[in-house]
Amino acid sequence: MTTADRKAWRGRAVEEDAERAAAEVPDERAMLRLRARSRRLLTGLLRPHRRLLGVAVALLLLQNAAGMAGPFLVMLIIDRGIPPLAARGDATLLLALGGLFLAAAVTEYATKRGFLLLSAQIGQSVLVDLRQRVYDTFQRLSVGFHERYTSGRMVARLTSDMDSIAELFDGGIDDLVLAGLSVLSVAGILLWLDLPLALVTLLSFPFLLLLSRWFARASARAYRRGREAVALLIVYFGESLGGIRAVHAFRREPRNQEIFAGINDDNRRATLHAYRLIAIYSPAIKLIGNVTVAVVLTYGGWQVMHGRTELGVLAAFLLYLRRFFEPMQELSQFYNALQSATAALEKLAAVLDEKPSVPEPEHAYPMPPGRPPGRLTLRNVEFAYRPGQVVLPALDVDVTAGQTVALVGATGAGKSTIAKLVGRFYDPTSGTVRLDGVDLRDLTDDQLRGAVVMVTQENHIFSGTVADNIRFGRPDATDEEVRAAAATIGADDFISRLPDGYDTDVHKRGGRLSAGQRQLVAFARAFLADPAVLILDEATSSLDVPSERLVQRALRTILADRTALVIAHRLSTVEIADRVLVLDAGQVVEDGPPAELIHSGGRYAALHQQWRDSLI
Template structure:
């Protein structure tokens, strides 16, 4: 069990790619590029807000030094205080208005950027090949679209402008202090090397800590999704205790990673406060001495103390903002890595026309190996005339499903060509290929929604009459009309409201509506009972008529309707011919047929 937990930790943790930071900056630039003008306005608003905020302490200085009689040599001129008060009110109003305008505009820009990001990631996940999704778990996909996007959203929703304002405040205050009283400012800025060293340490340590929190929360999400996605198997094989231990381990990893990040904040923030308080005490002492000896005005000292508050408080807040920035940066790096993931079956730059496909298939010296290096098809030459039904049989791992996936172009061959009507599939536009080639698998995946909408996936835009006609053609109309709401019945999650045979018939109706030139049936009847299989067999005869078909099945009752049987072994064709001829020949297929017939007795 401990080994299982360690394996889970080791295989799921993602180390950042060395080029991830460059990729994330490129992604950020592409997201922000359409909003250059709005960003320029936002920068101007931030500068105006910072200017208005910086005016307050200076106005206090003017009010003290020029408007209070004991400090002005006894002159009693109330207009100075009134002017200062009005100016202070104006600065406050300006700060409020610019802040409000900034938040409204930044909210619009931020949400537009996040919408664009989510759309890009979602579309890219859909475009990526089956091979990618077979190795990139559903939990990691969900983590990208939820947890990672949420971290970027948190930054866009207010933390970024606070971070920028804090930086502007620190720089502005430093400049104003040097302008007001250089000697006093130099004493104040003597703490800057300590602040710089402390901030640099925190920057490096928090970057590592927050990248670790992103990795560990991804593990939590991955395990949670996979455990509940396979809840039937979990409960059937009593795996709850083991899953609890794995979840407890990854959850504790996340807790410890978060605790490490919080400890850094707990060290950094109080240290900044201590440095700030010590600096204020020194300024108050030295500044008071300068006022007493006539080297500085009381208003300058008061302004200094007010500005120092605006100097150290933002630095303290930078801790929280920087944590959010680091978390968002780590998330953006992971999203950039996903978006940079190349599609192993790319869309052709100049697609070859495929206007009226008839379904002739050719494998020309095709070989194929998966990413692991395992060669599944060493060399395959095959021609399937248009309209012929081919059955692929053989032991598990013989290469049957791989041949089907190559025809559907879920993968591209390592070498050689797979051609449809003489055109290399790598030169066919994806839309044309998906209209010409349709695969029906044993999963019979149905989406949440009505029966009609699930059949309609076969041809987007099909009318209700066409959907019902397709169902009637393959014999599904009767059972559909017997459902509580007929074609408008909600099939529920993954078609759970329907039986296996009913789901299969809906899937066949979907394929019939699509009307492809080539139909692939990959173990499409393997999960059916005998009565359901007989019902589906009748539908098969309808759906396979007048089209090229590749049928993969262990049940030879399905194979018997084929015009031609290919027996595969080790990715090679070892027998090829009509079913009846192969049975009389006494070879591999004859042996399989005998075993199947005996299993029915």
């Protein structure tokens, strides 16, 4: 796979918003925004657990104090406990100091165990809340977001990114925080124990600070690239398997393997780069630590020889130095988890900051109970999917309540766009779409979805039983209501012949059903929901001739006493309409009953004649 091919595919896969900014090397200002966004998210997630966090912090401080007591007690044992025992044979002080050392060790164990249990509880609660927020956000965001944000990236947010954060909570936080506490505590104790020795130790600090600062910046960029590489792997993997039939049909496997190999290699190189940084940082810390210990041991030994420092002080000093450099050395491993989790948190925060392009109204219109009449009004509606590319220029349409209107025209004429605006998957760029005189933007999602239902060419069939899929829009529907809906649209016969009838598992995406059967289930689902406005967007195009005839008979029952917009290239479906709108470039060029338009000799008449000729 060439670099150009890889970049071309990456360009199609990467989002057009903050996700892309996070994938590239961000400038300083962008990095600050990303960090602030992720900090706000983490603060919000931790806020409900303030009391438990306070207890966890107290346990961590107690654990650190118990750990710091060990070398100090060793110093006392050497300088205060052993001399009396050697001179007088009195082991009282030695035993007392040994008991204190044991008590400190037990305290350190108990507090560490308590902190791990408590942090696990907090961590899992935070992850549950975060997963729920991300899932709720993905469901709430508008269709426009989902059309540019691939399903593979959604899966990556809920899997690999969550795993990175879980890894930090599972074992990284206590090590990171304790390492920081140890470094600060040891620095203070060293200054208190022996100022000259501490000043010698401080000579290593500039090197440590410069090295750590370099590692923090370089690893942050590396792990952002790593998260993006993993996301691309998941995206392409999901995309390939989602279209596996097309892959097999067109013998696409070799080319897919080539592309996947390139993306996989990107991931390998990103991961290796992160490990190269660790390979520099960790040994360098160890080298600085060993050099410092050698200098302190030499200088401290000389001080002991001349009676300027006690032997116990030197021993404690060396033990504290070990507690100082060991966390610094291991910090690279902990920082690995921290940077990975930080990069993941930034991406999740970017998703959670997304705003729906069709937001809920601040003050919803109080719709009366029951099914509304269903009168539709489009006034001066203009719409563009992208700036400067107008699809509907100043469209005016009135649909009487209970009327069935067919939208006809060439591909790209604006038929499906009108359907999406009526279903409020998008809002018009200008103008208004009204239901019974109420702007759709003044209705809540619950009000709108209860009043308007769309049936498309590829309605999704979910895993579960046939009955579950029919009652998808009305979970409280009884078995009798489900059967009645299926019988009305003519689906009861084929459902009854299935192995378990209405309890038959349809398998993934309805794979157990034919295309026509899946569409009949979708019709039954829409009929059971009983909307005021029903939109049929190419809803019969996937049906064979016998199934289409069956649905044609049922459509008259389904559409009775309800407003309907019917989009179809098969004019057999259009013939049941009360009215036909012929569209061209987003404008209505013909409007009238089907029979009148056929006799008028206009565009619809020509389309009708072409359709009749195709049947011969």
